[in-house]
Amino acid sequence: MGVGTSVLAIDAGNSKTDVAVVAADGQVVGAARGGGFQPPQVGVEPAVDVLAEAVTRALAQAGADSVGHVSACLANADLPVEERELARALRRRGWGTSVRVHNDTFAVLRAGLLEDAEPRGVAVVCGAGVNCVGMLPDGRTARFPAIGRISGDWGGGGGLAEEALWHAARAEDGRGGPTALREALPAHFGLPSMYALIEALHLGHIAPARRHELTPVLFATAAAGDAVARSLVDRMADEVVAMATVALTRLDLLDEETPVLLGGSILAARHPQLDNRVRALLADRAPKATPRVVTARPVLGAALLGLDDAGAPPETHARVRSHYEGGTPAHRG
Template identity: 70%
Template sequence: MDAGNSKTDVAVLGADGAVLGAARGGGFRPPAVGADRAVAGLAELVEAALAQAGLAQRGLAQAGAGRVRHLSACLANADLPVEEERLAALLSARGWADTVTVANDTFALLRAGLPDGGPHTGVAVVCGAGINCSGLGPDGRTARFPAIGRISGDWGGGGHLAEEALWWAARAEDGRGAPSALADRLPAHFGLPGMPELIEALHLGDVPAERRHELVPVLFAVAAEGDEVARALVARQAEEIVLMATVALRRLDLLDEPVPVVLGGGVLAARHPVLHEAVLALLAERAPKAVPEVVTAPPVLGAGLLALDETGAPDTAYARLRAHYA
């Protein structure tokens, strides 16, 4: 299971790595609805995937031991160890599998970018709706960040970039800030004549708040055209991505080792040239031995690989699962 801020994927795997059933649904947001309701909201997806695989969830619960050996759940908003523990207990209580492990969804991205035969050592940075980073050292140590927002020192991700683009566009429009094409391009995306109209539409709900993420590709397009305000925002995002990666590498004593730095999430996977090139340049400067890799496969692949790790699957199972999501 990979449950992110914007979508959730559930897959049922055979011991040979075959995907027997799958389902996709909306985002997983315990802070908004509470952990109990968030986990209960996964039931429909789990049951759909189990049914597709020929397994009845009711039968699993009645059997007690269950016919699913292990549930590997990589969850957004499982940002603190105590949250992982609470979510693991709630998932275990559903009776979907014999055993359950819960990890932050950054570990799914990291696992997807690491070789199956090991070593499972490296760092991953997710930049999608939000931003986060995790790392694994050769001695089993982990490096991670709370990634709760501004109170934990975070900057960036699609939601934050959209807000920054709107802030700078509003100030460009009314003269409080530097001129920027964002003042015209952001409202034009919604078919509006200018920032006053977009501000009003967002404030009154005529443009729903959940559509703000659509402004991120607009920001990158304006940056690619040379707009200084937009380019400064993209440069700041690249700085934050590389800063997280290098801090994690340093914590794990890997800064001078040739280890993978896995990049993923919607913003990074899109490989917007201005951002992508800035990230690679900064990594080459600050962590020259790091090996950057962009993962575009769905994060549920990483959760599946972790499940195969847990159950001691053969090498052929890993290859089969990766081929399914290639």
């Protein structure tokens, strides 16, 4: 690859996919949105078929059949072996001369770095799940398997919802202490009790995917002062900072001024209790870290990573960033 390479940027999460075609000069000439990317549930090729639908529309809008380089940041690309397998699957589609696959957390990291910054920092994403990565300009990275409890993970939106249900169920049947979650969780679905909610979830009367709706209920209950809910929010902050601190340590960045980018729906919402605790803990454990909330669309990060691979000049990076940020920063202190 070299300067002047067009890029197909793909950011594929569990629930949706964003695609952008970036011309060699940094102009975004095609874009599309598609469904979620879930190879563990449907298999690699059917999952890539979902990407293909959005990619085909974006390339058609750009008036192209293929590009010079494909930069794909994909959910469920949690291990290097999975990245390699998915890269092979994308190469078979013939969308670009070269292909590079990253875990989707790298898109948040690259999108959140300042416009004139080199690719150096750490990102923690807390959305449906939780993950953390770090990168240095020399190509070194820090990452976690981030595949659930078997890899030591706790929290994220799904995990918080499960914890809230657990505490609420035990509050109702007497095995646990009192918590306002006992009333708040079933009330969200118009149900009178935790027993009724447990039954509805177990029998499929409430779709499993709707459990994520309970995470905002947890935060609202915590904000109202419930001790159990507040303890879960505090633990989520502890997990975010633990991951960030480990990544900084692995990359020898703990004693250097380093951005720590906070992304995903839960961290981007800036719930005061969570946000304040994350910042306080980082100030104590990694005082030179600079936390920033990333609100830019992660497909920007996928595009910038592709331009990095292509050796594109700074003005090309700036042009694609301006397209997504409207000329204003998409991160906050």
